[in-house]
Amino acid sequence: MRPREPVESGQRDLFRARLDQIIALDHALVRLARTIDWSFLERSFGAVYTDAAGRPPLPTRLMAGLAILKHMHDLSDEALCERWVENPYFQFFCGEEFFQHELTFERSSLTRWRQRMGEERLATLVQESLTVAVKTGAAKPADFTRVIIDTTVQEKAITFPTDAKLMHTARQRLVRLAKKAGVDLRQSYARVGTHALIAHQRYAHAK
Numbered sequence: 001m002r003p004r005e006p007v008e009s010g011q012r013d014l015f016r017a018r019l020d021q022i023i024a025l026d027h028a029l030v031r032l033a034r035t036i037d038w039s040f041l042e043r044s045f046g047a048v049y050t051d052a053a054g055r056p057p058l059p060t061r062l063m064a065g066l067a068i069l070k071h072m073h074d075l076s077d078e079a080l081c082e083r084w085v086e087n088p089y090f091q092f093f094c095g096e097e098f099f100q101h102e103l104t105f106e107r108s109s110l111t112r113w114r115q116r117m118g119e120e121r122l123a124t125l126v127q128e129s130l131t132v133a134v135k136t137g138a139a140k141p142a143d144f145t146r147v148i149i150d151t152t153v154q155e156k157a158i159t160f161p162t163d164a165k166l167m168h169t170a171r172q173r174l175v176r177l178a179k180k181a182g183v184d185l186r187q188s189y190a191r192v193g194t195h196a197l198i199a200h201q202r203y204a205h206a207k
Helices: 028-035 038-046 060-072 077-086 088-093 108-135 163-181 190-206
Strands: none
Touching: 028 088, 028 108, 038 060, 038 108, 060 077, 060 088, 060 108, 077 088, 077 108, 163 190
């Protein structure tokens, strides 16, 4: 069954306060919520569900909003749920009209929703975030033409620079420089240095 997407009613409740009456409408999350194309996300994520009978899933606005807030503030699912209950801006961003004093969803629903959507669907959130960033002036299209990749932990086809290897390389370069400068050397230690390096490596492996 497809999610039942909430529609803003604008109605008042005698016993509950409307969020748009207790928050600052120029807050960053409020402006971001009004800029994001939620209908685009609803169509994209809604395609995962079928029209079969069953319990209706949680609204896309709620789950997508939670996913955005989670990555925006680098929160765990537990911390996200705690802040959602106490933060009216979080609730407004996720489509609530009235302040909720309790969670309207289960924490495990976050994990199940991410698993159901998959990486390809969740990439839509990144696409929409970039679109909003351009619309609000937070970024320019030219900022996305260059990609910076950190390869610090990537495996590289190089050997570890041990002291023995560095000394052997230094000896080879000094010999080449001496020959280039016309300096006669009594001994280049080419064979001795190579045998010493091999012996050192065997000793290191034996340890």
